[in-house]
Amino acid sequence: MACLKMKKAILAFGLLGAHAITVCAQADVVTYGVVDIGVAHEKNSSLNGSVTRMDSGIFNGNRLGIKGAEDFGAGVSAVFTLESGFTADTGVLGQGGLLFGRQAWVGLSGDLGVIQLGRQRNTVYANAYVFDPFADALAGDSARLFNYSGYRSNNMVSYGYESNGLRGQLQYSLGEVVGNAAASSTRAGYAGYRKGPLDVVLTHHRTNNTAGNTGKATLIGGNYDFGMIKAFAAYAWNKGVRQDGSISHGADIRSGLIGITASIGDASTVMVSYIRLWDKVVSDANASQVAIGYVHDLSKRTALYASHSRLTNESNASYLVATEGLTAHLFNAGIRHKF
Template structure:
């Protein structure tokens, strides 16, 4: 009887080893007070997702043997100040994908981060967060892409990802046609070694519903990175965006430049500063710049306090904003916030 029990235990253990699986529930709750002034109006409000977007999610994997794993992530954003979904039309609005991974890379299917957003922490000293968020002036073209197929690989310091978002327009979604309606083709490639990390991203979005001359296409290319000197980490990036339209050959060319740094303050604090310049090559008096400063203080591995300030200065024909208030052309936009983030 004893031998039979031992045999059963060994069999059960070997079966578990062959098909191990795990599911993790995780999340972030982030909220604080913000004061915003657009030069004409001002408001004090409770803001959410200042340092990190508030969310809850499920992620898991199953060991399929031979180094192959099945993976998935389902992630939903919410607003803790009201309890509402961050996106009323999409429940798992942040990420929603399934895939397989091995030593040869990872393939994923579903809603995923686009290249500029996915690599922001590499070249933005604020990491796409707080009042210094680079997306105020940099053209992210959204943060995530629906219906995406991606392939990711990393080895020997090199890393990269190829992305294709299906346009899903019936009769006009040939994967080999660069003008396939609504499709997105994107990539990023980088190299990280010691204190040095650099990345190049490119995204090409075809926005039309068909291939008529009135369709538009948006192309975004960004080169950026950081270097950690120990006491100070320096960040820099330069991006070029080109939007073309079949209507009278209209197009828009914009250039974005970022320089910033972060530095530790004691054992628990980090201070960040940044300067961003947007240049519009086609529209007169439509340039803008942003200066920002911020501070994060970690109370523990999961809880942090933060505060930040940013000011966007617009030329007479520019109307970029530091927060949520629409900014009249030529006005400055100012944002100050303070809050707490807890992860679980």
Template sequence: MKKSLLAFAALASITGAASAQSSVTIYGVVDMGLKVENAGSGTRLSLDSGNQSGSRIGFRGTEDLGGGLKANFVLEAGFSADTGAMGATNQLFNRQSYVSLSGAFGEVKMGRIQTVVYSNASVFDPFGDTLAGDSARIFNYGGSRTDNTVNYSYSAANGVNGQVAYSFGEVAGDNSANRTMAGAIGYAAGPLAVVLTHQNTKNATGSDAAKTTLLGGNYNFGLLQPFVAYAINKGVGTLDTRDALIGLNINVTPNDVIMTSLMHKYDKFADHRDATQIALGYTHNLSKRTNLYTSWSRLSNNYSVAYKADRNGSADNLFNVGIRHKF
């Protein structure tokens, strides 16, 4: 009996020492809501997953290597809560999948990682790239995540932050084909947050590239929090557009936020290909992990374009209401 107790005590001691050096966390989001949308071909009523945040389950881990150096990993899989289906076919960890080293120098990640524009959406978008006011409905993000990526990020004590990323195209004989290079520099301290991002993605042959440069930010006065953003998109084929956003969050209480935004896309290459969206939303926190939400938007297209609509010139009217739980 004494030997068993001693062995258990020794095992507990070893386990405790190990857990002090490393940890693994299981986390996730389940987001479900009612969605009503008319994109020009009649009203569609549905129960949808991921209106505010993509439903997901993830594994996050870190190991203290000493001297301020840490090894980290994130494996994150998206799913549809309304059906239980995987978020992407034949891709388990479709949201994020990377390993990293971090320390006083910053952090270096390798794997499938969020793009620099997408990772900074909450700086310039009052909806934070969510709900019916999602800025990606008008703005050209160049995708939300990139595979085969090396990303370096750094945040200074004075609020200055930045990141650079390189995504390998992995095309034999042409290292520039399908390649993405991106960077961002920003400032976040006190009530002010601003960011300047740039992303350059080569096409499949390496002969042309889609380029997006975005400048945006917000200032939190307390009750009122205005947002602004402007983006220039050029590149592959005839791409030559400008995206603009002005928005306002009304922080009614610590648990209640009203979100508004007005966005416009201007096509410099061709006439009658502009689009405008107006959006309104509201979130209420029931707790630190659970909130209710509702939002509405109307995206109007010129007669030669169909952003989010079923046909050219149609408008997309979107409404949702639901609940999000984080664990």
């Protein structure tokens, strides 16, 4: 394998070193994926009845990915991820039909962190496992209610670092609007600490739309592992983000979550959560959700699952329903396989 002369300027760009080095690059590329499918039964007052359907990606989003690293030596690597989402019940591409809708980025990694360029996960979504016992999945999915302006952003530049339990990331996505650099752009970041039984994170996400309105989501949350039981808690401020997740000037919604996961033997886990939402602008527009879930691992790669949630809206609230004041029940069960 050919040896490459790496100059100081290249390493400075990656924040990864200070001296020219001579290395023999070694590439490591792997493929991976998830296939997840199940049956869901939804009883939603706005449906005038109930519906039973086959759902895809209930526990984990279906994906087919390629990731890799090329080691240049001296702690410096080129890294990339290309990840395509799909629906297992129909076989079509997810994320609006994008080829690599889940992730598509390349960057440089080293002792002082990693720089990534491309389509990436936003900070709140990427840290959901820290504060949500359902980890943005199953019927207890907190993302359906926390409204933090999207899961992923295009045209993103990010810098991340992790050492001795401390971790963090800064993100900026270019809106690419002619004459208005701020329009359609996103600024985000998080700081976290993970050591021993404690894992906490503070995230902030700021998105501008083409109309010039700004949505801001700030969340603090974490978990503590007591052994058989792990406790979760989170609190979020959403400014300029309405109940349906759209950006609108003046909106102000707060969200709180408490929950636990409990291990049953070596192969089973029970999850329980309670979410409360307060609209600080619209009266009688609060809502709450109670959820319970169960996962049984058949192996390290395959699991069976089931979950149920009940969402209650006040008279002026319309979370997950078409008309204010209605309730929603969701039950699902299925199988997930990783490869």
